[in-house]
Amino acid sequence: MNSRKKRIFSLIAFLLINVVIFAQQVGSNSPYSRYGYGLLSNPAMGASEAMGGISYGLRRSQQVNPGNPASYSALDSLTFIFDMGVSGHLAQMDDGSNKRDYYNGNLDYVAIQFPLLRKVGASVGLLPYSKTGYNYGGARSLSNIQYLESYRGTGGLSQIYAGLAWEPVRNLSAGFNLSYLFGSFSRSSVVTPMASSALTTEDKHRYSLRNLKYDFGLQYRYELDKTRSVTVGAVYTPGINARTEVNHSILLYSGDPYENPWLSPSGEITNDTVRGVSFQLPHTFGMGFTFSTGRLLVGLDGTYQMWNKLDYPSMLDDLAAAERFNDVIRVNGGMEYVIDPLSQNFFHRIRFRGGLSYSNAYTNFSVFDPQGNPGGMGSYREYGVTLGLGLPFRDYMSGHVSLFNIGFGYSRQQPDAEHMISQDMFKVSLNMNINELWFFKRQFN
Numbered sequence: 001m002n003s004r005k006k007r008i009f010s011l012i013a014f015l016l017i018n019v020v021i022f023a024q025q026v027g028s029n030s031p032y033s034r035y036g037y038g039l040l041s042n043p044a045m046g047a048s049e050a051m052g053g054i055s056y057g058l059r060r061s062q063q064v065n066p067g068n069p070a071s072y073s074a075l076d077s078l079t080f081i082f083d084m085g086v087s088g089h090l091a092q093m094d095d096g097s098n099k100r101d102y103y104n105g106n107l108d109y110v111a112i113q114f115p116l117l118r119k120v121g122a123s124v125g126l127l128p129y130s131k132t133g134y135n136y137g138g139a140r141s142l143s144n145i146q147y148l149e150s151y152r153g154t155g156g157l158s159q160i161y162a163g164l165a166w167e168p169v170r171n172l173s174a175g176f177n178l179s180y181l182f183g184s185f186s187r188s189s190v191v192t193p194m195a196s197s198a199l200t201t202e203d204k205h206r207y208s209l210r211n212l213k214y215d216f217g218l219q220y221r222y223e224l225d226k227t228r229s230v231t232v233g234a235v236y237t238p239g240i241n242a243r244t245e246v247n248h249s250i251l252l253y254s255g256d257p258y259e260n261p262w263l264s265p266s267g268e269i270t271n272d273t274v275r276g277v278s279f280q281l282p283h284t285f286g287m288g289f290t291f292s293t294g295r296l297l298v299g300l301d302g303t304y305q306m307w308n309k310l311d312y313p314s315m316l317d318d319l320a321a322a323e324r325f326n327d328v329i330r331v332n333g334g335m336e337y338v339i340d341p342l343s344q345n346f347f348h349r350i351r352f353r354g355g356l357s358y359s360n361a362y363t364n365f366s367v368f369d370p371q372g373n374p375g376g377m378g379s380y381r382e383y384g385v386t387l388g389l390g391l392p393f394r395d396y397m398s399g400h401v402s403l404f405n406i407g408f409g410y411s412r413q414q415p416d417a418e419h420m421i422s423q424d425m426f427k428v429s430l431n432m433n434i435n436e437l438w439f440f441k442r443q444f445n
Contacts, residue, residue: 028090030423031151032135032380034187034364034414035317036325037281038156040133042333042357043067043128046085046110046431050388050407051334052355054299056233056288059173059219062435064111065124068233068286069175070217072113072121072165081113083125085405085431092424098369104133108328108429109323119167123177129157133184137259147196147347154257155185156282159238171222177215181240181281187316190255199252199266205316207246209279214238232289239306240281246313247273278311282362288332296337303330307362319383323377330359334386351390353401358383369419378417385410388429405431 033039043066055067064083065071075081085108111125137150159182165175188204192369217232251257254266282404288301306323317324334355339348359382367375388407406428415422 008264008394019431029104029135029179030093030363030413031136031421032218032342032363033132033134034151034153034422035319035365036312038130040130040362041128042330042332043127044112045111046405046407046429047081047336047351047403048334049085049389049409049429049431050337050353050355050356050386050390050405051297051299052384052386053171053332054288054290054301054334054355055332056286056301057216057219057231057290057299058288059221059231060402061235061291061408063433064125065077066111066123066177066215066217068123068161068217068235069123069163069177069215070165070173070219072163073121073167073173074173075113075115075121076365079115082434082436083109083111083113083431085109085429086370087427087429091181092425092426093240093421094423095419097419105367115166121165123163125161127159127161127179129159129181129183131156134185137190140235148180150190150192150258151188152190152405153185153187155183157181157183157209161215163215165217171220173219175217175219177213177217179213179215181211181213182209184275188258189282190256199254200256201250201252201405202257203250205248205378207277209242209244211242212406213240213241213281220358226441227294228291228292230291232437235284235286237284239310240279242279242310243276243277244279245273246277246315247271248315261306274315275314277313280310282306283308283326289381293377294341295339296335298335299333300345301330301332303332304328305330305362319364319366325362326360326364326430328360328362330357331358334362336390341385346392349392350390353386353388353390353407355386357386361413365420367417374420376417380413380415380420380422382411382413384412403431403433405429405433405434 042053044055048055058065059071061074071395087108088399089104092103092191099356113123116122132153132155135152140149159179159223161179162175163177165170167173191201215237217235221231223229239445240262249271250269251265253263272322280304282304286303290299338351361379364377364379367378386409391404392401411425413423
């Protein structure tokens, strides 16, 4: 009993430490993260990410799946699951005349799942919601004055969630997640004159968001025979109405405040705080299914997010409500195959995964030509393909199987307007899924 408590307290401490880590994650160099809340994250984890990001119909006793909280009740009464993922990214950007590569690495998520009662399971974890990170610009001139203009931003949203699921009748499960959504954003325009004696001007907006978020899920599993089944799942996330403060400052520096972060402002032109600014996040509807046998799993998900005309302060992007956001349709499909999950041959127990995904962007963007002239509005569509392996290792005391998951992903952000930047993203993911027999009452010490 004491050993079990120590392990639980250690994991709680580990999760609390990672709250700070998540709050500081950037993980993006995309200029498209300049608008809205940055680049959105898919809640798929580990194995489901390698299967194209499917989650709504995914119901497994050995996998944490916060994408549909109804899945937590699939856990048996003796098992404890710990799940953690990290990733590395290479982003290649091309504006038609210039190309540039960016590298990033992230701690993607941490989650645990455990039983509470018979047919009742729970999960706690940390997940990303969005990421903002960009730094771009170039030389400009005005009335024979030469200067460098740079746009820079950092921040993002993360969520700490706690979820519960119950299977009241055979094969039907309901669940919910309660999440604390939090994050800070900083967006700046920095003007540095070429004249060495001139001061650098930074025009910055800063704000933080704190709000509760809810997810409600259902899953129903229909058994075709002893080895084949179909699971249908649905998830609904209500919209969020948040109000917060936005600080706007225009400060003068003797140098670039990003290259010299120790610099104090030499002067202040403006430093105002606007209170009660409205920020909204969308209603989200998702539905999906999986078909599984003892060796094969195939799944398909569809997601609809109602972004159009949501409140967002125009002071941050100079866009009208009618042109800022798009409703989002996302489709994810994937599969997993194992030659023989009970074989003594290690290679026969490896899980082979693959998937495809499609989504349109939720934001529109102001487009300018290379001379700086306005070119209207544009957006992009994102296409993705994933591959992965699940390498099993068995606890011979309990017979439980844990997995070391490796995933490879490629996505392309394809713009729909001239003079926009296309982005190719290559991603390598590593995930440790530890499945332990924590709640077995031993008969000896």
